[in-house]
Amino acid sequence: MPPPWPPQYAWQPPYPQPPQQQYFPPQPPYQPAPRQTLGEKLGKEGAGSRVLAWVGGGVTLLGVVLLLVLAVQRGWLGPLPRVLVGAAFGLALTGTGVWLHRKPAGRTGAFALAATGIATLYLDAVAATSLYEYLPVLAGLAIGLAITVGGLLVAVRWESPLLASAVVVGCVVCAPMITGGFSPELVTFLLMVQLATTPVQLRRDWSSLTLAAGIPPLLASVIATVVEGGSWANTAAAAGTSVVGVGLALIVVRRRENDPAALSVLATAVVPTLVAALVLPKVQAVPVAAGAGVVLLAVWAARRFWSGLAGQLAGLAGLLAILQATVTQFDGPARAGVLLGEALLLVVAALGGRNRLALGAALAFATLGGLIAVFFDVTPVLLIVPRPHSAAELAGALAVSVLILAVSVALPWAAARLDVFKGPADDLPVWLLAGVAALYGAGGVVLSGSMLAVPGRPGFLLGHALITVSWTVAALVLLLRGIDLVALRVIGLVLVGAAVLKLVLFDLSALDGLARVGAFLGAGLVLLAAGSRYARRVTSR
Known part of the structure; x- marks a missing residue:
């Protein structure tokens, strides 16, 4: 019987081959394209013609304005002939431009x-x-809106953001010269221009047009309010400017x-309304x-519904x-109390919507309300110097102190829930600041x-004795609850230190008689009980 064939084995190289690596030549570092200098831009072919054309257009427009003003001063022609001559001149310029555009x-x-x-x-x-009072206001607004829309349509057809911006800027710059200054009427005209740009802004990404149409009404409204004061016409123009600005910005x-x-x-957009509110009586x-603010x-x-940063900016x-309405x-x-109450509401809104912007706003309201309270309501003099105070003053200080204590506890707790920062063991300075504010509020209460x-x-004297004892009791509670929670343990130890410092630095010199004895005995006994109880709890774990 013939022997069986030897088994077949796949051929393998005598040693493993290293993987082949592809060679990529080194790439040169990225270098941005060099910017052209002003001399290089002006030296380009055709630059001179563009400069001459636009400068000539601006000078011509200024000449038209001067002609209109001079016609009024010299009494040339009547209102209707002046209007007709100006319209004929503008149509001639526009028609010539349309005719020239047919050739590159x-x-x-x-x-x-x-x-x-x-x-x-x-x-x-x-x-x-x-200026001439030949047309009623509504007719003038309608005609101005029609002219601006026509110019923007030409710019859209020619795909020229520069032309669209030039149409708007030319109207904006020269309109105050015709109206004789800044007034609600001027603001209304500028709002018509801004509204006329809406279809273009929706179809074209022309940021220059958005700014050219949106900023002038805001500035004109603010200047008109400062110059003429808080009349109802200025207030209405300011409110309209804010509404139109917010609406168009949200659409874009x-x-x-x-x-x-x-x-x-x-x-x-809200600036004109707030400036107008500054010069109005309090009732208005x-x-x-x-x-x-509500809107x-x-x-x-x-x-x-508004992607990106639009909603956050509107909220701010x-x-x-x-804030302005509250302070006014x-x-x-009541001022400090309402601000602190609004801070608490913002904390609730931040937790409900998990919104850090609301939490930051709560911090701002709480800071402002707390500073007002410290300077005017719950002053350090009230807490340190024994002076007679009226019942109304003490009741107000009590209410504000309760709110300070509530905000000082709610803000860091909400910040920890929203992962803005960690507990006291990791972010001790933040919690110490909140603890100092809470102690101040509790002391005021x-x-x-x-x-x-x-x-x-x-x-x-009774109040300060109770403050010292209450601090030590609170420290005992926190230490007992903080056996398994590092955050509570850290806060409790800090509170023990604060109570001891108050005993040595304030109670020893400011208190006398039974108040001093009560403060030291009460705090000492509580601390002894805390130490023994804490030790038993630790060993029994």
Whole structure:
């Protein structure tokens, strides 16, 4: 029988082969394209013609303005002939620009001529309405809006953001010269221009047009309010400016997330309303500022409909308006108390919506309210110097102290729940600051309550004795609860140190008689009980 064939084995190399690596030549480091200097830009072919065309357009537009003013001063012609001559001149410039645009070689001059002609037509409408009083206001607004829309349509057809911005800027710059200054009427005209740009902003990503149309009404409204004061016309113009600015900015960011120009308009839209509220009487200023704040906070509440930063910016602006309304409406202890109460509401909103912006706003409101309280309501003099105080003053201090204590506890707790920072063992300075504020509030509660119950110096001494004992009791509770929780243990130990410091630095010198004895005995006994009880709990674990 023949022997079986030897088994077949796959051939293997005598030693493992290293993996082959592909060679990639080193890439040169990225270098941004060098920016062209002004001399290089001006030296390009055709740059001179563009400069001459646009400078000529600006000079021509200024000449039209001067001609209109001179015609009024010299009494040339009547209102109707002046308006007709201005309209004919503007139509001629615009028509020439449209005719030149048909050929590529003439498009540089076409843009400048069209922009100058359209701006001239708009100024003619403004002059006929405000300067010559030939047209009623509604007719002038309608004509101005039609002219601006026509110019923007030309810019869209020619795909020229520069032309669109030039049309708007030309109208904005020259309109105050025709109206004779800044007034509610001027603000209304500028709002018409801004509204006319809405279709273009929705179809084209032209940030320059958004700024050119959005910022001038804001500035004009603020200047008109400062110059003319808080009239109802200025207030209405300011409110309209804010509403239009917020509305158009939200429309734009709805289509283009985080558009820088739209966000800039949104962030500043509330300024005219708040400036108008500053110069109004209190009865009128509070509803104006509060109304603006409610509208913007409603936008913030519906922030899921506005992608990006739009909702957050609206919330910040709304909180600023609410802050102004609060400070304007309230005075005395009520001002600090309302600010601290609003801080608590913002903490609740931050926890409910897990919104860190609301938590930051709560911190701002609490800080401002706490500083006002320390300077005017729960002053260090009230807590340290035994002076007679009225019952109303002590009641206000008691209410504000309760709110200080509540905010000082709620803010760090909410921040820890939202993972803004960690517990006391990791972020001790933050918790120490909150603890100092809480101790200040608790001291105000105990001392104000004691002085209300026992008027005069006996109530002051009783209050400080109770403060020292209450601190040590609170430290005992925290230490017992903090056996398994490092955060509570750290806070309890810090509170023990604060109580001992108060005993040595204040109670020993400020208190006398039974109050001093009671403070030392009470704190000492509590600390002894805390030590023994804490030791038993630790060993029994």
